[in-house]
Amino acid sequence: xxxxxxxxxxxxxxxxxxxxxxxxxxxxxxxxxxxxxxxxxxxxxxxxxxxxxxxxxxxxxxxxxxxxxxxxxxxxxxxxxxxxxxxxxxxxxxxxxxxxxxxxxxxxxxxxxxxxxxxxxxxxxxxxxxxxxxxxxxxxxxxxxxxxxxxxxxxxxxxxxxxxxxxxxxxxxxxxxxxxxxxxxxxxxxxxxxxxxxxxxxxxxxxxxxxxxxxxxxxxxxxxxxxxxxxxxxxxxxxxxxxxxxxxxxxxxxxxxxxxxxxxxxxxxxxxxxxxxxxxxxxxxxxxxxxxxxxxxxxxxxxxxxxxxxxxxxxxxxxxxxxxxxxxxxxxxxxxxxxxxxxxxxxxxxxx
Amino acid sequence: xxxxxxxxxxxxxxxxxxxxxxxxxxxxxxxxxxxxxxxxxxxxxxxxxxxxxxxxxxxxxxxxxxxxxxxxxxxxxxxxxxxxxxxxxxxxxxxxxxxxxxxxxxxxxxxxxxxxxxxxxxxxxxxxxxxxxxxxxxxxxxxxxxxxxxxxxxxxxxxxxxxxxxxxxxxxxxxxxxxxxxxxxxxxxxxxxxxxxxxxxxxxxxxxxxxxxxxxxxxxxxxxxxxxxxxxxxxxxxxxxxxxxxxxxxxxxxxxxxxxxxxxxxxxxxxxxxxxxxxxxxxxxxxxxxxxxxxxxx
Numbered sequence: 001x002x003x004x005x006x007x008x009x010x011x012x013x014x015x016x017x018x019x020x021x022x023x024x025x026x027x028x029x030x031x032x033x034x035x036x037x038x039x040x041x042x043x044x045x046x047x048x049x050x051x052x053x054x055x056x057x058x059x060x061x062x063x064x065x066x067x068x069x070x071x072x073x074x075x076x077x078x079x080x081x082x083x084x085x086x087x088x089x090x091x092x093x094x095x096x097x098x099x100x101x102x103x104x105x106x107x108x109x110x111x112x113x114x115x116x117x118x119x120x121x122x123x124x125x126x127x128x129x130x131x132x133x134x135x136x137x138x139x140x141x142x143x144x145x146x147x148x149x150x151x152x153x154x155x156x157x158x159x160x161x162x163x164x165x166x167x168x169x170x171x172x173x174x175x176x177x178x179x180x181x182x183x184x185x186x187x188x189x190x191x192x193x194x195x196x197x198x199x200x201x202x203x204x205x206x207x208x209x210x211x212x213x214x215x216x217x218x219x220x221x222x223x224x225x226x227x228x229x230x231x232x233x234x235x236x237x238x239x240x241x242x243x244x245x246x247x248x249x250x251x252x253x254x255x256x257x258x259x260x261x262x263x264x265x266x267x268x269x270x271x272x273x274x275x276x277x278x279x280x281x282x283x284x285x286x287x288x289x290x291x292x293x294x295x296x297x298x299x300x301x302x303x304x305x306x307x308x309x310x311x312x313x314x315x316x317x318x319x320x321x322x323x324x325x326x327x328x329x330x331x332x333x334x335x336x337x338x339x340x341x342x343x344x345x346x347x348x349x350x351x352x
Numbered sequence: 353x354x355x356x357x358x359x360x361x362x363x364x365x366x367x368x369x370x371x372x373x374x375x376x377x378x379x380x381x382x383x384x385x386x387x388x389x390x391x392x393x394x395x396x397x398x399x400x401x402x403x404x405x406x407x408x409x410x411x412x413x414x415x416x417x418x419x420x421x422x423x424x425x426x427x428x429x430x431x432x433x434x435x436x437x438x439x440x441x442x443x444x445x446x447x448x449x450x451x452x453x454x455x456x457x458x459x460x461x462x463x464x465x466x467x468x469x470x471x472x473x474x475x476x477x478x479x480x481x482x483x484x485x486x487x488x489x490x491x492x493x494x495x496x497x498x499x500x501x502x503x504x505x506x507x508x509x510x511x512x513x514x515x516x517x518x519x520x521x522x523x524x525x526x527x528x529x530x531x532x533x534x535x536x537x538x539x540x541x542x543x544x545x546x547x548x549x550x551x552x553x554x555x556x557x558x559x560x561x562x563x564x565x566x567x568x569x570x571x572x573x574x575x576x577x578x579x580x581x582x583x584x585x586x587x588x589x590x591x592x593x594x595x596x597x598x599x600x601x602x603x604x605x606x607x608x609x610x611x612x613x614x615x616x617x618x619x620x621x622x623x624x625x626x627x628x629x630x631x632x633x634x635x636x637x638x639x640x641x642x643x644x645x646x647x648x649x650x
Contacts, residue, residue: 052547073553085544089566089646098562099552146552 002063002076002153002186003028004049009058011044018044020210021058026203029184031177035197036207036233043158045207046190050079050156063153078147082159084139086131086146092118093127096145117148120179137168144176148183157189161196173199194234198222206230224340228347231276231340237304240314242275243344251275251341253310257289262336272344279304281338282316288333291316293324305330395630402623415624425625427600428608429632431515432584435604436636439519440580446523447530447575452564454531455538469528476525480592483521484508487593508593511601518602521589526582530575537571538564566646573644577637584633605629 004026011019019041026032034042047053049060051072060067067075078099086095094101096117097110105113118124121141131139140160147155160176161169177200180187191197197204198218206213206221206229213233214226225231231239244253246268251259259275280302291307291314298304303322306315309332316332324330341350367375405414419425454465471479486492487507494504507517541564549559565572587606590596596603596611605625613622 050547050551052550072551077551079548079551081544081548083542083544085542085548087545087548087562087566089569098549102553102558146548150552 004154004186004188005059005061006045006049007059009045009048009060010056011041011048011053012056017056018210019048019056022207022210022212023058024205024212024215026186026188028186031180031187031189031200031202032205033189033191033197033201033203034205034207035191035194036213038192039209040207041210042190042192042205042207046156046158046188049075049154049188050077051075076153077156078150078152078154079156079158080140080143080147080160082162084131084143084163086139086142088131091128091130092123092134092142092145095131095142096123096149098146099150113149113151114145117145120148120182121145136164137172140164140172141175144179148179152185154186154188157187159191160189161191161193169196176200195236198234204234206233208233224349225276226349228274228276228342231342231349235278237279237315237317239276239278239340240309240312241342242277242310242312242314244273244275244310245270246273251339253312255311257310259289259334259339260336261339261341268341268343268350273350274342274344274347276340276342277314277334278338279315279317281335282314282318282332283335284318284320284322284330285333286331288331290329291332293326293328293330295326296322296324307332398623398626400623401619402627404620406618406620415620416628419621419624419628422621424600424603425608425621428596428603428605428625429628431601431603432605432629432632435515435519435586436580436583439522439583440576442519443523443527443530443579443583444572444576447527447579448534448568448572450527450531451534451538452560455535468531471525472529474525476588477592479525480521480589483517483524483589484593487517508602509598511599514594514598514602518586518589518593521593522583522586525589526579530579533571533575534568537568541567569644569646573641576644577640580636580640581633584629605632 004024006022006024006026008021008023009019010017010021022041022045024032034045036042044053048055049062051067051070055068062075062077087098090098093111093114096114100110100113114127115124118127121144123138123141123145126134126138126142131142134142143160157176161172164172173196176189180200189196189200198221201218203215203217204221205215208229214221214230216224218234221230221234225234225239228241232241242251242253242257242259244251246252246261247270249261251261251273253259253275289309291305291309294306294308294313296303296305298321302317302319304315304317305322305324306313307330308314322330342348343350402415403411403413405412405418408414450468454461454468458464488494489504489506489509493507497503497505506513508514545563545567546559549563554562585606586604587610590602590604590607591610594602596607606629609622609625609629612618612625
């Protein structure tokens with residue numbers, strides 16, 4: 001059983017508190033990704049789960065057992081490091097079997113379990129090689145193999161794909177996901193890359209400055225970000241944010257651009273608000289507001305247009321293949337039911 | 353590299369091979385000259401001298417035959433080997449222990465580090481004179497021993513204690529230097545390896561055995577080899593503290609060579625002993641390199 005429960009966990013270095021009370025409940029078999037910009041505390045939290053950092057206050061339990069005071073080896077976890085941390089002087093086989101060797105497992109048992117993990121990861125041809133004879137992707141696989149061999153209650157991944165090139169990263173992403181679907185081991189995965197988080201996670205925990213901003217499934221975060229930070233962090237290209245006020249059922253942005261709102265927000269009339277609109281929710285509309293094109297970026301499947309709209313730079317992603325030159329004007333409008341509204345003071349989401 | 357991508361490449365292409373060799377020669381000349389004058393020439397001279405028996409005008413192996421039948425020389429070889437067998441592992445082990453100790457965040461690490469490194473900066477002869485005073489019957493060590501209730505020891509005047517006393521002095525001088533080398537090696541070991549090993553269930557000893565030691569192989573090889581060579585050439589402490597005595601118990605080959613050449617006036621035998629010493633050092637260093645090589649690097 002590999003449920004991981006984190007309740008009101010804090011971490012301080014001296015007088016500086018870097019984690020300000022974090023609570024997450026991770027179900028057995030779940031794939032949870034901690035995501036956030038560097039310095040948000042996600043790696044610290046992962047290292048606290050692993051036992052590499054002390055818990056200043058709060059409680060961490062793995063499989064129903066509080067592990068705060070347990071040594072890393074007694075926590076029944078395995079960790080994959082960003083640098084892979086393979087033992088350079090050991091072969092792939094020795095690397096993968098190291099933990100079993102330390103547990104004094106029989107040679108036959110070690111060989112069998114390493115072979116089984118190697119089969120899962122397609123590492124059989126490399127068992128006798130040393131890490132420096134392997135490519136980045138293969139090393140990554142060995143690091144995962146080392147974790148799989150131990151058959152732990154939970155896998156912890158610390159930015160495991162950061163050292164790979166873009167193409168390999170996409171491939172390893174799907175490999176990790178497939179392995180999770182097969183092994184169904186609880187996984188806590190740290191990354192700063194929101195695309196990794198979106199594509200792999202069952203649930204995402206968005207962290208910022210030592211607090212959790214939102215926990216939810218990838219699409220929950222995408223469709224209903226709880227605040228401006230999550231709205232801006234999830235999605236690429238990022239959500240467009242327009243500052244303005246509400247008047248007569250319309251959102252009035254800078255430059256007098258009015259955007260009709262689907263619901264009437266009488267309580268917010270006159271207040272400072274932020275309207276969020278994802279790039280793909282702009283559509284070409286002859287009755288829309290004027291946008292002056294700055295650049296056109298065809299990606300093949302879509303055309304990304306950077307334009308000046310309501311005195312601000314926005315990005316629109318259109319299915320149409322638009323051929324226009326910088327300086328030209330197009331008319332666009334946001335899809336009404338895809339608009340996000342945030343309180344201008346607190347940054348919190350306002351229900352549609 | 354595409355042509356012209358560096359301002360250099362044009363110059364390089366216009367230079368003929370001969371010109372390149374000339375430039376290289378000019379740069380290498382000081383080093384090459386120093387090696388020839390200070391290393392190769394004396395070495396050749398030693399071989400030349402070693403092959404000339406006293407008052408002989410043609411080469412022969414007479415000097416070698418003489419020293420290998422000379423019980424004094426044979427004793428010095430034995431003493432040197434015993435000395436090397438003890439002092440080298442001892443110094444490397446102490447240097448490694450100190451390096452690990454200093455590498456952990458002890459309070460006042462800087463102070464301890466300087467204290468251990470200080471003897472390196474003191475001329476060996478000065479160190480030997482200070483230790484000679486401490487080893488005297490009424491010296492520092494005996495008063496310390498007396499304070500804990502142990503009777504006076506003879507140290508450098510006892511055939512049983514003299515070599516150990518020399519080993520102590522030589523180690524006091526040397527370990528700080530080797531410790532510094534090993535500390536640099538320790539700091540190069542990625543922290544994540546220790547973390548991975550911790551999670552894999554390794555205890556402190558296992559982390560040392562399976563991470564630190566293999567990762568330190570290169571600096572350890574260097575330290576072991578360089579330390580071995582340095583210890584074969586120990587001379588000043590012996591010359592000042594014991595002059596090879598008592599009863600030849602500290603008569604290291606270097607002291608024997610010096611005695612033969614400048615006390616007994618037999619430069620031929622001294623040169624032969626020098627050649628034997630060099631071959632001995634080479635043989636041992638070769639074995640060390642073999643032992644310290646790593647399969648994973650081939």
